[in-house]
Amino acid sequence: MDDKKFQLTLDECRLILENIIGLVVVDMDGTIKFMTEDLQERVTAISGESSFDSVIGKNIRDVHPSSKVIDMLENGTDNDIGIYTTMGIINVSRMKTIHKGKKSIGVIDFDVFYNTQDLKNALDKLSGFVKENNMDLSDSLDLFNVKDNRLRKMKYTISDILGESSAIDDLKKRLFHMADSDSTVLIEAETGCGKELVAHAIHNLSKRRKNPMIEINCAAIPENLFEAELFGYEEGSFTGAKRGGKEGKLELAEKGTLFLDEVDKMPYNMQPKLLRVLQEKEFSRIGGKMKKMDVRIIAASNRNLLSLVREGKFREDLYYRLNIIRMSIPPLRERKEDIPILVRQEINEMNRKLNKNINGISPQVMRLFNNYSWPGNVRELKNIIERAMNMCLGNRIELNDLGDFVDEGFGFEIDGNLFSEKDPLEKARRLLNKKS
Numbered sequence: 081m082d083d084k085k086f087q088l089t090l091d092e093c094r095l096i097l098e099n100i101i102g103l104v105v106v107d108m109d110g111t112i113k114f115m116t117e118d119l120q121e122r123v124t125a126i127s128g129e130s131s132f133d134s135v136i137g138k139n140i141r142d143v144h145p146s147s148k149v150i151d152m153l154e155n156g157t158d159n160d161i162g163i164y165t166t167m168g169i170i171n172v173s174r175m176k177t178i179h180k181g182k183k184s185i186g187v188i189d190f191d192v193f194y195n196t197q198d199l200k201n202a203l204d205k206l207s208g209f210v211k212e213n214n215m216d217l218s219d220s221l222d223l224f225n226v227k228d229n230r231l232r233k234m235k236y237t238i239s240d241i242l243g244e245s246s247a248i249d250d251l252k253k254r255l256f257h258m259a260d261s262d263s264t265v266l267i268e269a270e271t272g273c274g275k276e277l278v279a280h281a282i283h284n285l286s287k288r289r290k291n292p293m294i295e296i297n298c299a300a301i302p303e304n305l306f307e308a309e310l311f312g313y314e315e316g317s318f319t320g321a322k323r324g325g326k327e328g329k330l331e332l333a334e335k336g337t338l339f340l341d342e343v344d345k346m347p348y349n350m351q352p353k354l355l356r357v358l359q360e361k362e363f364s365r366i367g368g369k370m371k372k373m374d375v376r377i378i379a380a381s382n383r384n385l386l387s388l389v390r391e392g393k394f395r396e397d398l399y400y401r402l403n404i405i406r407m408s409i410p411p412l413r414e415r416k417e418d419i420p421i422l423v424r425q426e427i428n429e430m431n432r433k434l435n436k437n438i439n440g441i442s443p444q445v446m447r448l449f450n451n452y453s454w455p456g457n458v459r460e461l462k463n464i465i466e467r468a469m470n471m472c473l474g475n476r477i478e479l480n481d482l483g484d485f486v487d488e489g490f491g492f493e494i495d496g497n498l499f500s501e502k503d504p505l506e507k508a509r510r511l512l513n514k515k516s
C-alpha cells in the first residue's frame with residue numbers, strides 16, 4: 081500500500097475499529113473475524129455465550145441470526161442497508177463487501193445510529209430540513225420510484241453478468257467503453273454463454289436505455305413471415321394483411337435498440353434488405369413508403385459468421401456491416417474460477433422459487449464441476465443446479481443429487497479419466513475421494 085495514502089499505525093487502526101458502533105467483520109463463509117464490544121454485549125446476551133472472546137470464530141448465522149449480513153452473503157450483493165432489532169433496539173446498519181483486488185473476501189457491517197433516540201433525532205433533523213427548505217419529500221420519493229421502476233423493467237443489466245475472472249472483468253470493461261456508441265455490435269459466443277444478457281447490458285448502459293429494447297429471434301420466424309415481422313406492412317399490402325397495417329420490429333425499436341438473436345439463421349433473401357437498412361438508415365413497410373430510422377442494431381450468433389461467409393451461407397457484405405464492434409463471451413470451461421459464484425447465485429434464486437434452504441454444494445460436487453468441460457456453458461450449469469435442488473433432501477447438494485447429470489452421456493474428465501458410460505457415479509466418487 082502507498083505510504084502517502086496510509087499513515088495509521090496498527091494500534092490506531094485497532095482504536096478506530098473499536099470506536100465504530102455495532103461493527104462486525106465476517107469472511108465470505110460468515111465466520112466472525114471482528115466484533116466491537118458494544119455489539120458483542122448485545123449478541124452474547126441473546127446467544128448465551130459466556131464471554132466476548134467466544135463470539136470470534138463462530139458463524140454470524142449462529143451468533144447474530146437477525147444480522148442482515150447473512151442476506152448479503154447469500155445474495156452476493158456488494159452493498160446494502162439493513163433495518164432490524166436487537167434486544168428491542170431498532171438498528172439501521174450499513175453493509176459493504178470487502179474486496180481484495182478482484183476477489184470478495186468478506187463483509188463489513190456497522191450501525192448508523194447508536195440507539196433508538198439517535199434514530200429519532202436523525203428523523204427530526206430530516207423533517208426540519210425538509211420544512212426549512214420548503215421541500216416535498218414525497219416528490220423526492222416519487223423521483224426515486226420512477227428511477228427504480230425503470231430499473232425493474234430492465235430484463236438484464238451489467239450487474240447480472242456474474243464472475244470475478246479476468247475474462248469477465250475484461251468483458252465488462254469493454255461493455256462500459258463501447259456502450260454509448262451507435263455502431264452495430266456482433267456478439268459471437270457458444271450456446272448458453274449469455275449473449276442475450278450481454279446485449280441487454282449494452283442497451284442499458286447506453287444513452288438509448290430509456291427507449292425500447294426489441295428482440296427478434298431469427299431462428300424462430302418462418303422465412304415467409306420474416307420481412308413482415310422485421311419491417312411491418314401497410315393495410316391491403318397482401319392477402320391477409322390486418323386492417324390498419326402492422327408495425328415491424330424496427331419501428332417498435334425507434335430511438336432504442338434492436339437485438340437480432342441467432343442472426344446466422346436469418347433467411348438469405350432477407351440479408352440484402354437488412355444490409356440496406358444498416359447502410360442507408362431507412363426502411364419501408366411492405367407496401368409502404370421509405371422512412372428514416374434511428375435504431376442501434378445488436379446481432380448475436382453461436383456460430384462463427386466468417387466461416388459461414390466462406391461456406392456461402394451468409395453474405396460477406398452484411399457480415400462486415402454487422403462486425404463493426406465484435407464482442408466475444410468466454411465459455412465457462414475457460415473461466416472455471418467463476419463457477420462458485422454462479423453456483424451460489426443459482427442456489428439462492430432456486431431457494432426462493434422452490435422454498436428451500438439449501439446452502440451450497442459438497443466439495444466433491446465442486447471438484448466434479450471444476451473437472452467438467454461444460455459444453456452447454458452457464459445455461460447447463462443452471463439447469464443442473466435446478467435439477468439437483470429438486471432432488472436434494474438435505475441442506476447441500478451431494479453427488480447423489482446430480483442424478484442423470486452423468487448418466488445421460490454428458491461425459492466429464494477427471495485427471496485424464498473420461499466418464500461417459502452408464503452410471504459412472506461410483507467411479508467418479510472413488511477418484512474424487514483419492515484427490516481429497
